Every structure is written in structure tokens, then in C-alpha cells.
Amino acid sequence: MSQPLRLGIAGLGTVGVGVVRILRQQAALLTARTGAKLTISAVSARSKGRDRGVSLSGYAWEDDPVVLAKRDDVDVYVELMGGEDGPAKASVEAAIAAGKHVVTANKAMLALHGQALAEAAEATGVALRYEAAVAGGIPVIKSLMEGLAGNEITRVMGVMNGSCNYILTRMESSGKTYQDIFAEADGLGYLEADPQLDVGGIDAAHKLAILSSIAFGTRVDFDGIQLEGIERVSIDDIRAAADMGYKIKLLGVTEKTGRGLEQRMQPCLVPDTSPLGQLEGGTNMVVIEGDAVGQIVLRGAGAGEGPTASAVLADICDIARGVRGPVFGQPASTLETSTRASSQRPAAYYLRMALVDKPGALAKIATVLGEAGVSIYRMRQYEHDEPSAPVLIVTHKTTRAALDAALDAMDGTGVLAGAPVALRIEEV
Amino acid sequence: MSQPLRLGIAGLGTVGVGVVRILRQQAALLTARTGAKLTISAVSARSKGRDRGVSLSGYAWEDDPVVLAKRDDVDVYVELMGGEDGPAKASVEAAIAAGKHVVTANKAMLALHGQALAEAAEATGVALRYEAAVAGGIPVIKSLMEGLAGNEITRVMGVMNGSCNYILTRMESSGKTYQDIFAEADGLGYLEADPQLDVGGIDAAHKLAILSSIAFGTRVDFDGIQLEGIERVSIDDIRAAADMGYKIKLLGVTEKTGRGLEQRMQPCLVPDTSPLGQLEGGTNMVVIEGDAVGQIVLRGAGAGEGPTASAVLADICDIARGVRGPVFGQPASTLETSTRASSQRPAAYYLRMALVDKPGALAKIATVLGEAGVSIYRMRQYEHDEPSAPVLIVTHKTTRAALDAALDAMDGTGVLAGAPVALRIEEV
Numbered sequence: 001m002s003q004p005l006r007l008g009i010a011g012l013g014t015v016g017v018g019v020v021r022i023l024r025q026q027a028a029l030l031t032a033r034t035g036a037k038l039t040i041s042a043v044s045a046r047s048k049g050r051d052r053g054v055s056l057s058g059y060a061w062e063d064d065p066v067v068l069a070k071r072d073d074v075d076v077y078v079e080l081m082g083g084e085d086g087p088a089k090a091s092v093e094a095a096i097a098a099g100k101h102v103v104t105a106n107k108a109m110l111a112l113h114g115q116a117l118a119e120a121a122e123a124t125g126v127a128l129r130y131e132a133a134v135a136g137g138i139p140v141i142k143s144l145m146e147g148l149a150g151n152e153i154t155r156v157m158g159v160m161n162g163s164c165n166y167i168l169t170r171m172e173s174s175g176k177t178y179q180d181i182f183a184e185a186d187g188l189g190y191l192e193a194d195p196q197l198d199v200g201g202i203d204a205a206h207k208l209a210i211l212s213s214i215a216f217g218t219r220v221d222f223d224g225i226q227l228e229g230i231e232r233v234s235i236d237d238i239r240a241a242a243d244m245g246y247k248i249k250l251l252g253v254t255e256k257t258g259r260g261l262e263q264r265m266q267p268c269l270v271p272d273t274s275p276l277g278q279l280e281g282g283t284n285m286v287v288i289e290g291d292a293v294g295q296i297v298l299r300g301a302g303a304g305e306g307p308t309a310s311a312v313l314a315d316i317c318d319i320a321r322g323v324r325g326p327v328f329g330q331p332a333s334t335l336e337t338s339t340r341a342s343s344q345r346p347a348a349y350y351l352r353m354a355l356v357d358k359p360g361a362l363a364k365i366a367t368v369l370g371e372a373g374v375s376i377y378r379m380r381q382y383e384h385d386e387p388s389a390p391v392l393i394v395t396h397k398t399t400r401a402a403l404d405a406a407l408d409a410m411d412g413t414g415v416l417a418g419a420p421v422a423l424r425i426e427e428v
Numbered sequence: 429m430s431q432p433l434r435l436g437i438a439g440l441g442t443v444g445v446g447v448v449r450i451l452r453q454q455a456a457l458l459t460a461r462t463g464a465k466l467t468i469s470a471v472s473a474r475s476k477g478r479d480r481g482v483s484l485s486g487y488a489w490e491d492d493p494v495v496l497a498k499r500d501d502v503d504v505y506v507e508l509m510g511g512e513d514g515p516a517k518a519s520v521e522a523a524i525a526a527g528k529h530v531v532t533a534n535k536a537m538l539a540l541h542g543q544a545l546a547e548a549a550e551a552t553g554v555a556l557r558y559e560a561a562v563a564g565g566i567p568v569i570k571s572l573m574e575g576l577a578g579n580e581i582t583r584v585m586g587v588m589n590g591s592c593n594y595i596l597t598r599m600e601s602s603g604k605t606y607q608d609i610f611a612e613a614d615g616l617g618y619l620e621a622d623p624q625l626d627v628g629g630i631d632a633a634h635k636l637a638i639l640s641s642i643a644f645g646t647r648v649d650f651d652g653i654q655l656e657g658i659e660r661v662s663i664d665d666i667r668a669a670a671d672m673g674y675k676i677k678l679l680g681v682t683e684k685t686g687r688g689l690e691q692r693m694q695p696c697l698v699p700d701t702s703p704l705g706q707l708e709g710g711t712n713m714v715v716i717e718g719d720a721v722g723q724i725v726l727r728g729a730g731a732g733e734g735p736t737a738s739a740v741l742a743d744i745c746d747i748a749r750g751v752r753g754p755v756f757g758q759p760a761s762t763l764e765t766s767t768r769a770s771s772q773r774p775a776a777y778y779l780r781m782a783l784v785d786k787p788g789a790l791a792k793i794a795t796v797l798g799e800a801g802v803s804i805y806r807m808r809q810y811e812h813d814e815p816s817a818p819v820l821i822v823t824h825k826t827t828r829a830a831l832d833a834a835l836d837a838m839d840g841t842g843v844l845a846g847a848p849v850a851l852r853i854e855e856v
Contacts, residue, residue, distance in 0.1 A: 022578050022720055032645060032758045033577050131575070137721035139567075139575025147559070147567025149461050150450050150741020217460060275727065278706065292450055293565035293738035299703065299725040310721035313578020325749050330460045 004037040005320045006073050008100075010065035010091055011080030012045035015105055015132070017052050018309030019078065024054070030313070034320035041073040069095035076101040076319055078312065084108035089117075096120045096128070103315040105132035105308060111206035114213065114220040115335065118327035128327045129315035134207040135160050135284040137307025138300040139314060144288055145214050145329040151290025153215040155255040157428065161204040162282030162302040163190045164230050164250040169280045172238045172247075178231065190282070200229035201250055205265040208252035211286070212263055213328045216256050218338035220328075221263070226344070228266040237421055240352050240392050241269050244378065247277040251426055260339035268426040269350050275299070276428050287428065347427070348377060349395045349403055353410075353420035354388040361415035362391065368413060372406035374398045388417035394425065432465040433748045434501050436528075438493035438519055439508030440473035443533055443560070445480045446737030447506065452482070458741070462748035469501040497523035504529040504747055506740065512536035517545075524548045524556070531743040533560035533736060539634035542641065542648040543763070546755035556755045557743035562635040563588050563712040565735025566728040567742060572716055573642050573757040579718025581643040583683040585856065589632040590710030590730040591618045592658050592678040596695075597708045600666045600675075606659065618710070628657035629678055633693040636680035639714070640691055641756045644684050646766035648756075649691070654772070656694040665849055668780050668820050669697050672806065675705040679854055688767035696854040697778050703727070704856050715856065775855070776805060777823045777831055781838070781848035782816040789843040790819065796841060800834035802826045816845035822853065 007023070009016055023030070023038055030038050042060035044067075062068035069077040069091040077095035079102060081088045088106050095102050102121065104110070110117070110130055121128035131141045135158065144156070159165050163185060170181045182199065185191055197203045209222040230250050241248050246269035254263045270277045275297045279285050284302030289295050301307035328335060355361040362381065369376060378394040395403070403422060410416055435451070437444055451458070451466055458466050470488035472495075490496035497505045497519040505523035507530060509516045516534050523530050530549065532538070538545070538558055549556035559569045563586065572584070587593050591613060598609045610627065613619055625631045637650040658678050669676050674697035682691045698705045703725045707713045712730030717723050729735035756763060783789040790809065797804060806822040823831070831850060838844055 018720070026578065026580060029580060029645075030578070032762060035759070138724060139571045142570060142575045143567045146746060147570045147742050148738060149745035150454065150458070150738050152454060152457060217457075273706075275703070275706075278701075278703075290738065292446070292734040292741070294729045294732075294735055296566060297725075297727040299727075301722045304722075306720040307722055310576060310578050310718065313720070314575050317577035318574060321753050323751055331463070334460060 004039045006039050006041045006075045007078055007316065008042045008068045008071055008074035009040060009078040009080065010044040010068055011082065012043060012052055013080065014305045015308045015312065016045070016080040017054050018305035019080065019312050020054050022309055022313055030317065034317050036320040038316060038320060042068050042071055044068040065091035066094045069100060070098040074100055076103060076316060078316070079104040079106060080312070082106055082108070084112045089113060092117060093120065096124050096126055099124055099126060101127040101319050102129070103312055103319070104130050105312060106130070107133040107203065107206035107210060111209040111220055111222040114210065114328070115332060118332035121327055122332050127319050127324050129318065131315050132308045132311035134210055135286050136300065136302040136304065137310045138284060138286060138298045138302070139311070140286045140298055141214065142314065143296065143298060144211065148288060148290050148293055148296065151292045153288065153290050155253065155289040156211050156215050156286065157251060157253045157276070157426070158208070158284065158286040159249050159276060159279055160207045160252055160284050160286065160302060161198055161201070161250060162284055163198040164204065165279060166190060166282045167199070168230060168233065168238065168248055168250065171235055172242060175235065177235050178233060199231055201227050201265045204250060204252050208254055208263055208265055212254040212261065213335065215254060216261060216338065217330055217335055218261055219335045221261070221338055221340070224261065224263055224338065224340040226264040226266065230267055233267050237352060237423065241350060242272065244350070244380070244392060244394060245272055246270060246350070246425065247272050248423065249276060249279070251276070253426060255345070257341050257345055259343065260341035262341035262345060264344060266424065268424045270426055270428045274428045344400045344424070346397045346399050348397050348425040350423045350425055351393040351395065351420055353391050354417040355391055355415050356417050357387055357389050358415065361389070364413045364415050365391070365410060368409045369406050372409060373402045374406045432467050434467050434469045434503045435506055435744065436470045436496045436499055436502035437468060437506040437508065438472040438496055439510065440471060440480055441508065442733045443736045443740065444473070444508040445482050446733035447508065447740050448482050450737055450741055458745065462745050464748040466744060466748060470496050470499055472496040493519035494522045497528060498526045502528055504531060504744060506744070507532040507534055508740070510534055510536070512540045517541060520545060521548065524552050524554055527552055527554060529555040529747050531557050531740055531747070533558065533740060535561040535631065535634040535638060539637040539648055539650040542638065542756065543760060546760035549755055550760050555747050555752050557746065559743050560736045560739035562638055563714050564728065564730040564732065565738045566712060566714060566726045566730070567739070568714045568726055569642065570742065571724065571726060572639065576716060576718050576721055576724065579720045581716065581718050583681065583717040584639050584643050584714065585679060585681045585704070585854070586636070586712065586714040587677050587704060587707055588635045588680055588712050588714065588730060589626055589629070589678060590712055591626040592632065593707060594618060594710045595627070596658060596661065596666065596676055596678065599663055600670060603663060605663050606661060627659055629655050629693045632678060632680050636682055636691055636693055640682040640689065641763065643682060644689060644766065645758055645763055646689055647763045649689070649766055649768070652689065652691055652766065652768040654692040654694065658695055661695050665780055665851065669778060670700065672778070672820060672822060673700055674698060674778070674853065675700050676851065677704060677707070679704070681854060683773070685769050685773055687771065688769040690769035690773060692772060694852065696852045698854055698856045702856045772828045772852070774825045774827050776825050776853040778851045778853055779821040779823065779848055781819050782845040783819055783843050784845050785815055785817050786843065789817070792841045792843050793819070793838060796837040797834050800837060801830045802834045
């Protein structure tokens, strides 16, 4: 058996405690699988006294994670504090500079500073691994970077924020509004301290930026993501979409097009019979498409103690087995700066509008769409008691520019009884 | 950049040609990702002259794969001929003895000779990798062995033979019999030369045996699988199951129970709303359950040139990146010989029977079930024109022994108008 692999763990929240628990309970199994004894030398967290339900006796305590990261008796620094900057980044940088391998679950840090950290780690020759940063327990980094290494990746899509998917599916099942279900989710502790990270799509976008880099050999470009959260998704749209055979999901999509790298995180419609459409509650799903493999779908818990700790352990085991290799799948120095696609790839769109109840109103809308070059695939007008008529349209594939032109022109027709809603329908 | 990695490829059928094609077309990408140039030194196949749609010029030709496997200019021997014994096994053994790494897609060889080959490879210190052997393009070996290494695996399930799933889903969509759809699938070239490998469940069982070994740290034990093919699945059962909210799948399940390792490959009912239930056509799905991660679902193409070649390339890339490690996830010498569970874990069962149309017939069946300790969860009797009454029963969870006792006792009641059908309902 090889030397023990000595860990220093910073951050003893849910995930950190889960990691400690597995290391203690599955010690024999982990040694059988890695050939090494995995030991904890030291831990660090904000409050030393707190009872975390797991014994920390036998581990040195460090108040300062930077000091922990540099300890002589630490081979792998495990960063589970979170936060894009501050102690997380400082301690990871210190660990790399001190020649320690790093395992982290920190999506924000990687999405914003991934390139610099990868360059540093590769210069020092240490591993920097982050399976837990994307989609919790799903081994998506490993699948994409290693399992599909023979593919030119064409598209990666995912529902990667369980809280948003919970809110959207609960809205549908309960018939309640976004505001009601948001309050319910918040009360259940399902949302980040800053809920905008969840419902604004930022957390999911961090993950998408990381996947983009691996998929396409480009530098992480979080700012290049076209980002829209779920705050404006209404129960009316969820119902209307369901009636047309769709579900609304906060869907991240990254694809390399002739116009550049297109990264978007936005509420989209997907067919209710597709794997993405059938995804309920807090579960995550990532869909990877490659030229050879076709479509691979990965599904599992995207958060929580066990699933996230499972991903952290996978990285630790790989390091124990001697796996190294570039942080984003190819040397950081060879990652290209992506050209950002200036427009979204054409798609079908869902439109919901309320029309004044006058003869010719629908004709005017149809005319305006036609003049903008947007053709109608399906249309439904519902019976109604209100003075305005609810109308749903699914367009044929069109550009967002043509659609926006049509929406502008509709504004001038005088037949709209309110602002129309337009949502992209993603082909999945 | 490191030394080139030189490949020798034996077997130029669909998969072999796919591998050659990717190596030629994606050379730059593969080098960027692995840091090594991947070159082909020599190839071997049964017929040299055949046009395979890909240029083989520049590669040495060997008639004998054993000779190919030992060539000085081969670092990795890629075995894509298939067959559990014969040239495949002889050449892999020769490659290992000569200190070459091996990549293979040969599930039969690994299911039957995996232990000996693993011991040989580990003694010589070469990699023996086989991602393509299970579920085609889905990175399931990698996910299970590496991505979930921190878990005690509790159960692995899968639909791993696309031809069987095609037949079962086509039967349902067309309403045709097994015999009709079997002939259709055979005509389309969807079945192995020996179709019993597919419809008898043998091919899928080979895959299950491999997954068992990795999941539970046990020696591959193909003979320990309780095996039943799909030949006796009738269109009547598919219809009746659908009516009760289930799909019939050829499902492989392996789990470690208090009574030993339980490996079964058999037609089962699964809820039609579950990911497994929703799996249509030739697609594969593997479900992995671990104590930390919960349930992970992996879905993708289980066969075909691109997907299988994708998996072969993943192994080649890993070897190029310097990844080694034990063949089944822990050293072959430490793999335990599993105790075979002598009975199946209790489950709910689906029963379909035809009863003679006499007063008290149903009461007799219900009595017999009750006396055997099998309780009824749901029952349906259908309107009918025939002299016998079709009856469906879903039992509560029971042992197969109790169920068999009930079926035996039913035989003596004189109210059965034919042999009843009993199928396991798997909790997924």
C-alpha cells in the first residue's frame, strides 16, 4: 500500500460534515479502492465549538484556512467553504503555491477565477478537482472530461439548480403563484442565503460556465452567459405550456456555433415527454451531446450532504489513485478565449398574449408575425369570460431578432390587452 | 508533449471502423486532451480486402491478432473482435504477457474470464479497460468505479440490451406479437448472429456480471445470475401491464443482500412514470444507487458505431493520460468470491390468469393466495366474450417461495383456464 493521503478540510457545513462522515465510516472501502489510507490531518471552520454531529477529535483545528492549506501534514486541501473570493480563493491559492492538491465544491470561484487557478495548479503540477461544483452527486465533470474525451462535444444542457426546479414543478402541481412557492421554498431552507443566486439563475450559470470550458476547450466565461432567472415565470405560463405539451425549466445550454460560443441560462419550454421535461422537484439533469456518442443523459441529486460529499470523495479517490491531468481537460494555456455569439440560435418560441375582444384582433397579430417572417406552427384561443382573449402561439423556428421585431410591431396594433410573454422552446 | 501512444487494433467491424475514424478525424482534439499523439501502428481483421469506408493505408496489417498484440510498435492493444474465447482471449492474454495495455469491448470475455485477465494485467502492471463492454456510449464503468468511489453501492439496475428493449417497446406500440416483432428486428439487423444472446438475456447478463464485480468488490460471477429472457413475454402481458400503469422491461438487477449477492436478469414490471419505464426503443439506461449519492441515472445509446467507439476512445485517452489502476476497481486479488443469494428479495408480483367462468372461481384464487400468505394489493377482472375470465392481480410484497406455493395450489383448484403468468415488479 502506498503512503497515506492526508487531508485538510476547510468548511464544516453540510457538505464538509458529510465528507468527514464518509472518510470515517468507509475507511476500509476507500483504502481497498484507492490503495491508500485516507486520513484527516486538520480541519477549519468558522465556529470551533458547534456540535456538528460528527466527532472531530483527532484532527488539528485551524482558525485560518490559509494556514490549514499550507500545513506540512496536508497533501490535499479540501475547500468546502464557498464564496467566489475571500478565504476560499486565498486558501486555494495558498494550497497550490505550497504544492498541495486541491479539491473544491466552489462553483462561483471556478466560474470567475478558474483560468488563473488552473494555470497556477498546472504550473505547480498539482491536481485541482471540482466534481462537486456541478450537479452535486452526478459525475458530470468526469463523464464530460474523461468518459466522452473521444467526442467533439456539440451541446451541453442542464437543469442544474434544484431549488428553481422545485419551485417550477411545485407551481405546476399546486397551481400557486411564483411568490407563494418562493416563500414556501425559502421557509423550507431550500434557498441560498442570497436567494437571487438560485432564482436569478446565477448558481446554475456558474455551473454552466464550467461545463462550457471543458466541453469546448475555452476559458471559463461566466460573463458571456445570457442570463435570465425564473422570477418572471407565471403560473399562467406554466399552465398554458402544459396545455400545449411542454414544461417550463430553467435550462442552461452551451453550444459552439458558427457565430461563436453561445451560453444561455433562461426559462425555456421543453417537451413534457422528454427526460428534461419529466424532471420533477430538486433533481438535476445534464444532457451531453457529442458527435460520436449522440446524446447522454445524467440524472441525480444536485445538492445535499450525501450527494455532494460523494462527489468530493470521488475527487479525493482519484488523487489517491494518482490521477492528475489538466484542470479543464486540456492545459489551461491552450484554452481559447471564446468568441461570444451575439445572437441566439434560431428556435421555436412560445407566445402568450391577451387580445382585446374585437373582430380582426387575431388577424392583426397573425399579419404582424407574418410580416416579420415569423410563421405560426400552432395557435390556440381559449374561451374566456374576461374582456380580453387569451391566445397561445407556438412559432416555427425563427430568430430572436425576427421575433423581437414582431413583438415591437404588435405593440403598435392596438389589439394587445397587456404585454405578451415570449419563451424559447429548446429542442431536446 | 509525451511520446506518441501507438495502437494496434484487432477487429474492423462497425466499432473498429468507428475507432479508426475518430482517431483520424479528431487527431488534434485528442492530442490537446491527452497530451499525446495517438497513432495506429497496425490493424487486424478477418478479411483484408474488404472495403470498410475508411482508409487503412499507413497501418501495418496482421492476419493474426496474437501477432498484432505483441508487436514492438504497439503500446495499447485494442481488441474489438468479440467472442468469449478464441482469438480475442488469446490475443488479450498475449498482449498482457507482452506488457501492452489492453482496451476491449468484449463483455463475454470479461464476464467469463475477467478474474484471470485482471490478475494477469495487474501482475504485469498494464491497464485493462473496457468502458465499451457495458451500455455502449454511456460512461457507466467510469461513473461506477471512479465517480461513485466514495459510496457503498447498494444496487445497480439496468436496461442494457437495446434489441430487447426495442422488441418490447415495438410490441406495445404496434400491438403485434413477440414472434412478429422478433422477425422484424432480425430483418432490420438489430439482433446478434445468435439472437439468443440478445433475447435470452445473455448479452445483458454479461454486462450485469461486470457491473456487479465493480459495485460490490466481488469476482465476476456470470453463472450466479438468475437468467430469463424475453421470449415468453406476451403482447397480452404488455397490454395488461400498461393498463395497470407499468412497462415490461428486461431488467438486470444486482444487489448485495444479507443473504448474499443477488444478480438477476429477467422481464420485470416497472412503473411507467419512472425513468426506466419511460425508456423507449434501443436506448440503454443504468441506475446506480449508493449510500451517499442516492440514485444516479445514466441514459444513452447502448450500441452502434459512434457510441461504442466513443467508449473505446475514452479508455484510450485515459491510458494516454497515464491512468492505470485495478481492472475492477480494487486489486483482483482482493475481490471476494460472492455468496449467491439462494432466493430473490421479496417483491410485489403481477399475476395474469384466465379463470373458468363459474361462480366462486375468483374466491378460490383469492383464498389460495391468502393461505399462501400472499396478499392482494390490486385486482382487475375484465369484461370478456370468451368462456374464461381474464384476471389481473398485483400482490403486496411477498417472497417468490410464497408466490410459487400459491401458484402450485391454484393448479389444484380447477378454476384456472390456462397457466398463470407471474412477473416481478421491481421497485425503481
